Amino acid sequence: MPSLALGIGCRRGVSLAQVEAAVRAALGMWPLQSVASVATLDAKAGEPALRAFCAAHALPLHTYTREQLVATPASAPPSAAAQARFGVDGVCEPCARLAAGGGPLVRGKLALDGVTVAIASVNPP
Numbered sequence: 001m002p003s004l005a006l007g008i009g010c011r012r013g014v015s016l017a018q019v020e021a022a023v024r025a026a027l028g029m030w031p032l033q034s035v036a037s038v039a040t041l042d043a044k045a046g047e048p049a050l051r052a053f054c055a056a057h058a059l060p061l062h063t064y065t066r067e068q069l070v071a072t073p074a075s076a077p078p079s080a081a082a083q084a085r086f087g088v089d090g091v092c093e094p095c096a097r098l099a100a101g102g103g104p105l106v107r108g109k110l111a112l113d114g115v116t117v118a119i120a121s122v123n124p125p
Contacts, residue, residue, distance in 0.1 A: 002036035003122050005103070007096030009040065009082065010047060011114040020054045022115035031050055036122050037062055039099035041069060041091050062099050075108055079123040080118075095118035 006023060024032075038054050040047075042063040054061040066088055074090035082088050092109050100120035107119035 002034055004034050004036060004106070005031060005096050005120045005122055006035055006038045007040070007092035007094065007098035007099065007118045008038055008044075008053075009079075009091030009095070009116040009119070010044065010049060010050065012047070014049050014114045016046070016049045016052045016056070018113050018115050019049045022110065022112040022117045023053070025112055026110040026117035026119055028107075029121075032057060035059060037099050039064060039095035041066065041086060041088070043086060043094065044091070060097075064095055064098050068098060072097055075105060090116075092116040092118040 001082060037060045039062040040050060042065055044050060045063045050061065066086055069088040072094035074093035078089035082090055090109065096118040097103060097120045101122040101123040103121040105118055106121050109116055109118050
C-alpha cells in the first residue's frame with residue numbers, strides 16, 4: 001500500500017529525466033510503488049516535467065500555497081532561491097509533510113540537477 005508523499009521543487013524548465021533521476025535518488029531502496037502522491041508549490045503546478053512525471057506514474061499532484069508552506073517549517077537550511085522567488089524557506093520538505101497529512105519526513109531535502117525532493121510518511125486517516 002502506498003505510504004509515502006513526495007514533495008518536489010524544481011527550476012523552471014527542468015526535464016522529465018531530471019525529475020525522474022532526482023526522485024529515484026531520493027527514494028533509494030523504497031520502490032516507486034510506495035509513493036501515494038506528489039506535492040509542490042502552486043506556482044510550480046504548471047511545470048511540464050512535474051505533470052509528466054505524475055501522469056507517467058499515475059500519481060496525483062497536490063499543490064499548496066505560499067502561506068501553507070510558510071506555516072509548515074522545513075528542517076533543511078533555508079533556500080535563498082525559494083526565499084527570493086516565492087518568499088518561502090523551502091518547497092520540497094513542507095510540501096511532502098502537507099501531502100502526508102503532517103506525517104514525519106523520512107528523507108530530508110535532496111537537491112539534484114535543478115530538482116529538490118523530500119519524502120514524508122503518510123499519516124493514516
